[in-house]
Amino acid sequence: MIKSVSTTPYLDQKPGTSGLRKKVPVFQQPNYAENFIQSIFDSLEGYQGKCLVIGGDGRYYNREVIQKAVKMAAANGFGKVMVGKGGILSTPAASHIIRKYKAFGGIILSASHNPGGPTEDFGIKYNINNGGPAPEKITDAIYARSKTIDSYKIADFADVNLDRIGKDELPGGTILSVIDPVEDYAALMEELFDFGAIRNLISLGFRIAFDGMSAVTGPYAKEIFENRLGAPSGSVRNFMPLPDFGGHHPDPNPVHCKELFDEMMGDDAPDFGAASDGDGDRNLIIGRGIFVTPSDSLAILAANANLAPGYSGGLAGIARSMPTSGAADRVAEKRGIGMYETPTGWKFFGNLLDAGMATICGEESSGTGSSHVREKDGLWAVLLWLNILAVRGESVADIVTQHWQTYGRNYYSRHDYEGLDTDAANGLVDNLRSQLPTLPGKSFGNLKVEKADDFAYHDPIDKSVSEHQGIRVLFEGGSRVVFRLSGTGTSGATLRVYIERYEPDSTRHNIETQEALADLIAAAESIASIRERTGRDAPTVIT
Numbered sequence: 001m002i003k004s005v006s007t008t009p010y011l012d013q014k015p016g017t018s019g020l021r022k023k024v025p026v027f028q029q030p031n032y033a034e035n036f037i038q039s040i041f042d043s044l045e046g047y048q049g050k051c052l053v054i055g056g057d058g059r060y061y062n063r064e065v066i067q068k069a070v071k072m073a074a075a076n077g078f079g080k081v082m083v084g085k086g087g088i089l090s091t092p093a094a095s096h097i098i099r100k101y102k103a104f105g106g107i108i109l110s111a112s113h114n115p116g117g118p119t120e121d122f123g124i125k126y127n128i129n130n131g132g133p134a135p136e137k138i139t140d141a142i143y144a145r146s147k148t149i150d151s152y153k154i155a156d157f158a159d160v161n162l163d164r165i166g167k168d169e170l171p172g173g174t175i176l177s178v179i180d181p182v183e184d185y186a187a188l189m190e191e192l193f194d195f196g197a198i199r200n201l202i203s204l205g206f207r208i209a210f211d212g213m214s215a216v217t218g219p220y221a222k223e224i225f226e227n228r229l230g231a232p233s234g235s236v237r238n239f240m241p242l243p244d245f246g247g248h249h250p251d252p253n254p255v256h257c258k259e260l261f262d263e264m265m266g267d268d269a270p271d272f273g274a275a276s277d278g279d280g281d282r283n284l285i286i287g288r289g290i291f292v293t294p295s296d297s298l299a300i301l302a303a304n305a306n307l308a309p310g311y312s313g314g315l316a317g318i319a320r321s322m323p324t325s326g327a328a329d330r331v332a333e334k335r336g337i338g339m340y341e342t343p344t345g346w347k348f349f350g351n352l353l354d355a356g357m358a359t360i361c362g363e364e365s366s367g368t369g370s371s372h373v374r375e376k377d378g379l380w381a382v383l384l385w386l387n388i389l390a391v392r393g394e395s396v397a398d399i400v401t402q403h404w405q406t407y408g409r410n411y412y413s414r415h416d417y418e419g420l421d422t423d424a425a426n427g428l429v430d431n432l433r434s435q436l437p438t439l440p441g442k443s444f445g446n447l448k449v450e451k452a453d454d455f456a457y458h459d460p461i462d463k464s465v466s467e468h469q470g471i472r473v474l475f476e477g478g479s480r481v482v483f484r485l486s487g488t489g490t491s492g493a494t495l496r497v498y499i500e501r502y503e504p505d506s507t508r509h510n511i512e513t514q515e516a517l518a519d520l521i522a523a524a525e526s527i528a529s530i531r532e533r534t535g536r537d538a539p540t541v542i543t
Contacts, residue, residue, distance in 0.1 A: 001156040002075045002172070007031040013039070013146040015139040017345045017486075019125020021111045024061050027122045031152070033065050034072065036142070038152035040107070040126045041076045043141040047104045049079035053097050053127075055089020055181065056109030057216040057279035058241035059116030063087050065124070067159045069107050074174040075153035078104070081174060084181035087162050088241060090216045090280030092369070092377035093185040095131035099373065100184060105129055110216075110279035113251035113366075117244035132350035132374030136466065182223050185379075189224060192310030192372060193383045197390040199230050206389075207270035210382070211260045211284075212239040214246035217276040220379055229386075245278060252277050252284035252366055252378070253543045254291055265289060272389065272396060276378030281346075282366040283378035285385055287396020293543075295325035295412050298362030300403050301384050303331045305360060308387040310372065315359040319352050321345075322455050322470055323482045323498040324364040325410040334407070343457045343469035344484065350374050351461035364414060364498065401509070408504040411516040415539035416486075417495040417530065425485055425493035428533040432471045432483055435527070439473060444523035447475045473527060478502040481524045495534070497524050514542070 010029070013020055013036050020036055027033050041047070052073045056062040066087045073081050082097060083089075089097065091108055098106045105128050111121035126134045126142070134142075157171045161178070168176045189195075202208065208231050212218030218239030225231045238246065252275040254261040264273040264286040273286035285292040292300070302318050305311035317338030318328050332339035338357055342348035346367065352358040353371045362368040367376030385396075392399060439452035451474040456467040470484035479501040486494035499520045503509065514521070524530070531537060 003154055003156050004151050005031070005034070005154060006151050007035055007149060009147050009149050010035060011147055014143045015125065018112065018133055019108070019123050021114065021121055021123040024118055024120060024122045027061060027065070033068055033124065034152045034154065035146060035149050036124055037069055037072050037107070039142045039145040039149055041072070042145045042149070043138060044105070048077040050104035051080040051082060051101060052078045053082045053089070053094055053101075053103045053106035054109075055084040055094045055106070056087055057090070058086070058088050058243065059111065059122065059245070059278065060118055060120065060243040061122050062109050062243070063162065065109055065122075066162065068154070070160055070176065071155040071157065072153060074170050074172055075155040078174060080177060082177045082179055083162060085163060085165055085178055086181075088181045088216060088219070090181070090185070090220060092281055092373050092375045092380065093181060093220070095127060095373035095375040096185055096188055097179070098127060098129065099131040103129065108279070112279050113277040113282055115245065115249050116278065117247075120244070127374070130350060130354055130374050133345070133347040135347055135350070136464070182220050185220060186224050186228065188372060189380065189383055190228070192380070193308050193387045194390065195229060198383070198386045201386070201390040202230050206272070208235045209260060209263065209270040209273045210236045211252075211257055211275040212236060213248060213250040213252065213257070213275055213277065214238045214240060214242040215250045215276065215278045215280070216241050217280040217379055220280065221276070224379065224383070250278035252282050253541070254284075255541050255543065257284055260284075261286060261291065272386065274382040274385070276382070277366070280378050281369075281376040283368060283381040284366060285381070285396070287400070290397045290400060292396065292400060293325075293412055294362065294364050294366045294368070295327050295410060296400065296403070297381065297385075298324065298360070298368050299327035299331050299407065300399060301368060301381065301388070302328055302360050303403060303407075304388045304392070304399075305384065307391040308384055311359065311370070316356055317352070317358040319349050319358040319361040321348075321363040322472070323414075323484060323496070324362055325412040325500050326478070326502065327407065327410040328362065330407040340460075343455070343466050346374070346376055348457065348459070348466070351459055355461050357460070364412070404509045405506050408502060409509045411501040411503060411511070411513055413499050413513055413517055414543050415497040415499065415521070416541040416543070417497070417534060417536050418540040419492040420495055420534050420536070422493045424534050425495055428495065428528055428530065429471065429483065429485060431533070432528055436471070439527070444526050445519050447479065447519060447523050450474050450476045479520055481520055481527070483524075483528060495530070497528075497530070497539070499524060
């Protein structure tokens with residue numbers, strides 16, 4: 001029995017960088033999740049009888065919304081619904097499932113690296129048939145529909161069993177397929193990487209420490225690193241996904257992975273440390289005594305990708321988000337391959353990947369991936385690092401320092417000011433925009449502004465234009481500061497300030513990062529008046 005339920009719109013359902021994210025109590029409002037899911041379906045065409053993939057990162061309220069989504073998919077005419085066992089699918093695994101089984105699309109329930117729990121964050125996003133996040137034309141249509149929606153369709157049957165792998169025919173004929181969330185993804189990783197070489201490296205005593213952060217990648221990492229690659233039991237910690245991520249913030253950076261970070265900087269550190277986030281699309285890479293910045297990691301992976309079987313033929317090109325450092329640009333230039341600078345948001349890489357113009361992509365916010373799926377992929381990055389380490393037979397620190405000697409070092413840091421008053425944050429950005437015409441030629445200490453703009457992206461494939469993607473202040477000599485309001489938070493506003501300095505002189509590659517960037521940090525404060533406009537004396541998080 002299909003019910004049509006009358007509803008009234010919520011006017012705050014505008015998707016951000018990666019879907020709709022709000023606090024759990026917001027999603028628990030009557031019809032809130034249903035309105036948004038129906039708005040997704042109402043913005044699509046041609047899905048009758050097709051397959052829809054549904055999964056999430058296991059955070060609080062995940063199972064409840066999956067039940068709603070399954071019943072609504074059946075009521076709206078999908079012929080098949082694929083769900084990960086227990087409602088679990090990492091974001092990259094969901095992308096792979098969509099692509100492998102040629103699904104019409106997928107609904108992913110996650111707020112990525114944001115905290116989980118009864119009063120914390122929840123999210124819903126739609127991915128299209130290439131496995132990637134819906135482009136802006138679809139998310140704009142979803143938002144427009146959410147403002148006028150007056151009813152939604154839902155099938156009236158008992159909750160489905162999410163914990164039994166297998167197929168069932170639901171009332172009305174829709175097929176429900178509950179799948180092993182790990183198997184297909186792990187098999188793909190075995191195709192891309194030399195598991196034999198990595199297994200041999202581990203057998204020789206190479207020690208791995210992986211923190212699953214009580215999030216979705218725990219089961220994937222346990223299966224791959226311990227079961228398939230032979231790492232000792234306990235190499236993967238915090239591997240059980242918990243609705244509140246164990247009370248921790250599941251963002252893989254040195255601040256939120258402090259225990260692992262401190263261990264890797266200690267006297268008896270493992271050889272390699274790594275972590276992934278709430279939904280499995282971000283990564284943290286730490287060698288013994290050295291943290292690898294996401295921007296450096298992207299460049300090093302691109303420079304060495306040919307050492308893995310899946311990339312032995314070389315790369316078609318590299319793409320990075322605009323705030324990501326220019327380290328990868330130098331690799332592309334030396335290799336004679338394409339280099340593409342896009343706005344923040346993985347959806348902007350989709351066209352480049354589909355067109356075969358890029359093979360590896362990365363964002364400064366710990367996201368790296370390739371053409372194997374259409375999402376960033378935390379475990380993929382960890383495995384590519386392990387493949388490189390196994391083939392080269394060198395330490396993480398040796399590989400990083402040799403890379404700097406070859407390409408120069410891009411000192412880089414991100415300063416996050418979280419939970420700002422929204423009006424104050426918008427006022428800061430508006431003031432920056434008003435200064436853009438007058439900044440070129442101005443000096444701040446020894447730094448002279450060469451160019452300042454509000455970044456706009458012209459997609460080379462579909463010719464779409466995305467404006468106001470971040471304010472860039474570029475200085476003579478290659479240094480820069482970028483200001484951008486984040487689109488992934490749920491409370492107040494988050495101002496991200498990206499600071500970068502290029503240093504070609506190898507004798508100056510061992511300066512402490514914040515010290516190396518001190519003059520640029522001071523210039524950023526002078527230009528943006530952060531203290532005056534936000535009341536903050538220091539960033540919330542420095543990475």
